[in-house]
Amino acid sequence: MNSLFDPKSVAVIGASDNPSKLGFHVMKSLVKGGYEGTLIPVNPGAERIFGIKAVASVSVSQAQIDLAIVVVPASRVAGVFKECAAVQVKGIVLITAGFKEIDDPAGAALHEEIAGIVNKAKIPVIGPNTFGMINLHANLNASFTPEFSLTKPGNIALVSQSGGISHLLGFLAMGDGVGFSKIVGLGNRLNVDFAQMVDYLMDDPDTRTIAFYVEGIDAPGQLLAAAKRHAGKKPIVAFKSGSGSVGDAAARSHTGAMAGRHEIYRGAFKQAGILTVPGTQDLLDAAKALAACPVPTGPGVAVLSGQAGPSMAACDVCEQRGLEIVRFRTDTQARINELLPPLAHRTNPVDMGPAWYDSEAIKGIVQAVMDDKKVHGILFLMMFASANVEALAGISGLLKEWNQKKPVVSCILSPPGIWADQIRDLENAKALVNYATPERAACAMANLWKYKSLRRNHVRNF
Amino acid sequence: MNSLFDPKSVAVIGASDNPSKLGFHVMKSLVKGGYEGTLIPVNPGAERIFGIKAVASVSVSQAQIDLAIVVVPASRVAGVFKECAAVQVKGIVLITAGFKEIDDPAGAALHEEIAGIVNKAKIPVIGPNTFGMINLHANLNASFTPEFSLTKPGNIALVSQSGGISHLLGFLAMGDGVGFSKIVGLGNRLNVDFAQMVDYLMDDPDTRTIAFYVEGIDAPGQLLAAAKRHAGKKPIVAFKSGSGSVGDAAARSHTGAMAGRHEIYRGAFKQAGILTVPGTQDLLDAAKALAACPVPTGPGVAVLSGQAGPSMAACDVCEQRGLEIVRFRTDTQARINELLPPLAHRTNPVDMGPAWYDSEAIKGIVQAVMDDKKVHGILFLMMFASANVEALAGISGLLKEWNQKKPVVSCILSPPGIWADQIRDLENAKALVNYATPERAACAMANLWKYKSLRRNHVRNF
Numbered sequence: 001m002n003s004l005f006d007p008k009s010v011a012v013i014g015a016s017d018n019p020s021k022l023g024f025h026v027m028k029s030l031v032k033g034g035y036e037g038t039l040i041p042v043n044p045g046a047e048r049i050f051g052i053k054a055v056a057s058v059s060v061s062q063a064q065i066d067l068a069i070v071v072v073p074a075s076r077v078a079g080v081f082k083e084c085a086a087v088q089v090k091g092i093v094l095i096t097a098g099f100k101e102i103d104d105p106a107g108a109a110l111h112e113e114i115a116g117i118v119n120k121a122k123i124p125v126i127g128p129n130t131f132g133m134i135n136l137h138a139n140l141n142a143s144f145t146p147e148f149s150l151t152k153p154g155n156i157a158l159v160s161q162s163g164g165i166s167h168l169l170g171f172l173a174m175g176d177g178v179g180f181s182k183i184v185g186l187g188n189r190l191n192v193d194f195a196q197m198v199d200y201l202m203d204d205p206d207t208r209t210i211a212f213y214v215e216g217i218d219a220p221g222q223l224l225a226a227a228k229r230h231a232g233k234k235p236i237v238a239f240k241s242g243s244g245s246v247g248d249a250a251a252r253s254h255t256g257a258m259a260g261r262h263e264i265y266r267g268a269f270k271q272a273g274i275l276t277v278p279g280t281q282d283l284l285d286a287a288k289a290l291a292a293c294p295v296p297t298g299p300g301v302a303v304l305s306g307q308a309g310p311s312m313a314a315c316d317v318c319e320q321r322g323l324e325i326v327r328f329r330t331d332t333q334a335r336i337n338e339l340l341p342p343l344a345h346r347t348n349p350v351d352m353g354p355a356w357y358d359s360e361a362i363k364g365i366v367q368a369v370m371d372d373k374k375v376h377g378i379l380f381l382m383m384f385a386s387a388n389v390e391a392l393a394g395i396s397g398l399l400k401e402w403n404q405k406k407p408v409v410s411c412i413l414s415p416p417g418i419w420a421d422q423i424r425d426l427e428n429a430k431a432l433v434n435y436a437t438p439e440r441a442a443c444a445m446a447n448l449w450k451y452k453s454l455r456r457n458h459v460r461n462f
Numbered sequence: 463m464n465s466l467f468d469p470k471s472v473a474v475i476g477a478s479d480n481p482s483k484l485g486f487h488v489m490k491s492l493v494k495g496g497y498e499g500t501l502i503p504v505n506p507g508a509e510r511i512f513g514i515k516a517v518a519s520v521s522v523s524q525a526q527i528d529l530a531i532v533v534v535p536a537s538r539v540a541g542v543f544k545e546c547a548a549v550q551v552k553g554i555v556l557i558t559a560g561f562k563e564i565d566d567p568a569g570a571a572l573h574e575e576i577a578g579i580v581n582k583a584k585i586p587v588i589g590p591n592t593f594g595m596i597n598l599h600a601n602l603n604a605s606f607t608p609e610f611s612l613t614k615p616g617n618i619a620l621v622s623q624s625g626g627i628s629h630l631l632g633f634l635a636m637g638d639g640v641g642f643s644k645i646v647g648l649g650n651r652l653n654v655d656f657a658q659m660v661d662y663l664m665d666d667p668d669t670r671t672i673a674f675y676v677e678g679i680d681a682p683g684q685l686l687a688a689a690k691r692h693a694g695k696k697p698i699v700a701f702k703s704g705s706g707s708v709g710d711a712a713a714r715s716h717t718g719a720m721a722g723r724h725e726i727y728r729g730a731f732k733q734a735g736i737l738t739v740p741g742t743q744d745l746l747d748a749a750k751a752l753a754a755c756p757v758p759t760g761p762g763v764a765v766l767s768g769q770a771g772p773s774m775a776a777c778d779v780c781e782q783r784g785l786e787i788v789r790f791r792t793d794t795q796a797r798i799n800e801l802l803p804p805l806a807h808r809t810n811p812v813d814m815g816p817a818w819y820d821s822e823a824i825k826g827i828v829q830a831v832m833d834d835k836k837v838h839g840i841l842f843l844m845m846f847a848s849a850n851v852e853a854l855a856g857i858s859g860l861l862k863e864w865n866q867k868k869p870v871v872s873c874i875l876s877p878p879g880i881w882a883d884q885i886r887d888l889e890n891a892k893a894l895v896n897y898a899t900p901e902r903a904a905c906a907m908a909n910l911w912k913y914k915s916l917r918r919n920h921v922r923n924f
Contacts, residue, residue: 131847161771172898309626
């Protein structure tokens with residue numbers, strides 16, 4: 001698997017200079033993505049592709065091939081796989097579709113045939129019917145979408161059964177400043193399924209959190225066993241679609257797998273310590289928090305807000321999702337009362353409105369709740385309003401220095417071009433994680449706590 | 463109220479050149495916002511403010527004052543109001559805080575005193591304790607946040623009891639391409655409350671949809687009566703915070719109003735034909751759809767997707783929220799079957815994956831469901847993937863020409879800089895409304911249908 005995700009050489013079987021072919025887009029992904037290893041276009045009908053010398057087949061290539069990306073028609077895949085096995089290719093990404101997922105039983109037969117070849121040769125295969133995979137830390141874009149290389153390198157591994165969802169989350173991540181270690185489209189899982197990805201990613205030093213998009217799993221027992229085997233090591237968060245009957249039926253058709261009852265999956269995931277979330281944005285939001293925050297040691301939250309309204313929206317979500325808006329310790333409350341006039345709501349949730357111009361007061365309030373043992377996590381909400389433009393700079397140092405001894409989840413929002421660099425700077429320093437609405441921030445904090453609670457059932461001293 | 467929102471002259475009472483004063487930010491909002499009427503800074507201690515000749519008080523101003531924006535300390539407001547009444551100011555925005563919302567009973571007394579002055583003089587007042595208001599169609603930024611002028615003019619009127627939520631929604635709207643007619647911070651509602659805003663906005667030609675953020679209402683009966691009075695004229699959508707006990711208590715403190723049981727509000731809003739949503743992003747999303755789409759005549763939805771995964775996520779939400787993923791008419795299905803290979807999921811939700819490179823096929827599929835009487839609305843989902851870069855251009859003409867005879871709600875997503883102009887162009891042409899996730903798109907469609915169902919109970923032939 002290491003050679004698959006970090007290959008020294010890559011062959012593109014079905015490489016093309018014709019933009020109407022996927023083999024063109026794969027070549028573009030590798031070249032534009034800045035892949036630095038040996039790149040070998042394979043196409044019997046071309047001398048050079050993307051200006052790089054092409055070979056007619058992997059059999060005639062002089063170089064050792066670590067990874068083969070295959071984009072030839074389904075009918076030719078068995079032959080290609082035999083050649084790959086013969087020259088001891090170490091891993092394959094099979095983009096081609098037309099196997100188990102089609103109505104025709106010939107597709108399933110072909111699937112079995114090619115599985116037999118690579119399983120015998122012990123070659124791990126991502127796909128078939130996948131857009132590919134990306135290793136952001138190796139500048140390896142082994143997909144048909146060059147734009148995935150715009151994604152920020154980070155420590156979340158995204159493993160998805162849907163290319164569409166991978167693209168969706170990739171583009172959302174670009175806007176939300178979320179970074180990935182790897183983005184993997186499992187497709188129809190010839191021999192690399194969620195279970196194999198868990199085993200690999202739990203030991204992957206670039207990955208801190210694993211995010212799954214699941215439609216249906218052939219061998220759920222394998223995944224659950226793998227998740228339990230590594231319990232407590234790294235968080236896994238999963239969104240499974242198909243809660244409704246239509247989506248479920250579509251999933252069955254799309255993945256060629258039994259999608260099956262949604263509740264059974266949820267129960268099984270819970271048993272295995274996998275955090276489940278109900279949607280795509282939630283998946284990204286939860287993964288972002290789990291990748292950048294410590295887990296809280298309890299459900300007690302302090303809500304510190306520059307304006308009252310957003311704190312109410314956040315409190316509603318906190319209460320719905322099992323967090324407690326704690327009553328501060330007496331000394332904490334006394335410190336806050338010294339810093340804020342009675343005009344403000346000074347108990348939790350704290351309305352810091354009157355302290356806008358006074359970054360020392362804001363700092364003092366943040367410090368007070370940091371010191372309060374009843375507070376297990378801090379929700380910090382601040383809408384830009386011109387007059388409070390300095391409010392963020394005033395607490396940046398404190399937040400960085402504190403380094404999330406307890407999780408700090410924020411909704412700091414501003415017009416384009418204002419505060420954006422400061423927020424990114426705080427996120428990069430792991431001083432906080434930021435979300436675009438107070439509800440999403442509260443939800444992320446709730447998921448941190450939910451994960452902690454889940455894991456407690458599995459791992460002693462977690 | 464017309465003079466309040468579209469004044470020929472504006473006086474800023476408490477105007478300042480000192481950036482640590484709100485009077486500075488209000489002046490900046492008006493000047494930078496491009497207000498074209500007569501602007502009169504009022505401050506006894508300055509000759510000129512922002513380079514504009516200042517007056518010592520409104521009493522000595524030679525010009526007729528339509529709107530007075532007041533930012534002087536609470537103790538001075540009664541005196542200022544008397545002067546405003548004497549010179550027949552037509553409307554006031556009272557930014558100053560420190561009235562009913564503070565613990566001190568003196569605040570409530572002051573509130574009553576100033577209310578008496580303006581009520582006798584029949585001057586409508588936005589505030590106290592507000593950031594102000596903005597009329598995007600008159601370049602009037604009567605708030606302490608100049609950046610509100612960056613918001614796009616549009617046809618949604620946002621009326622909010624929280625400045626923080628107004629800022630939040632304003633900044634989200636900038637990212638989501640949502641435009642406002644007016645943004646109004648009601649604050650503590652001296653004599654302009656939700657009910658008065660309903661009466662005004664229902665006749666406001668710039669407003670098509672009204673969005674409310676509600677914490678607690680003193681006179682809910684008035685609002686409900688006003689909403690019923692104008693039933694069916696323009697949609698009202700509301701998010702009320704305080705579903706939890708903490709948020710509710712904070713709301714009581716923040717607004718000085720009885721916040722009260724959340725369920726009672728929900729029931730009353732439903733009775734009055736007001737659509738309720740559970741959060742800030744939902745409020746913006748629902749308002750965006752209601753402002754740009756026709757309401758569907760039934761719950762039947764066609765889901766057309768460039769990739770299978772996103773359609774499943776969308777279908778789950780549709781089913782949860784009362785929409786039906788209809789079975790197409792036989793002739794519709796036959797047309798789609800001609801355009802797509804069996805490889806794809808051709809029944810609803812339709813996986814248009816194989817038609818990526820074939821914009822004529824995509825066009826044919828869209829046309830087929832447009833013609834299907836069982837389809838009341840179209841969900842169109844398309845993730846950019848390099849190879850499908852032409853897919854959007856191919857259907858733009860058809861979508862524009864069709865002009866949403868049935869609502870078209872989309873999730874078309876791409877990396878920064880790709881498709882953004884085309885999506886904006888389609889939105890500006892009212893050919894569709896676009897959202898960043900399939901779930902948000904599905905939710906917006908569900909809210910269109912929910913609104914239609916709500917209104918049917920009130921208005922015959924709606």
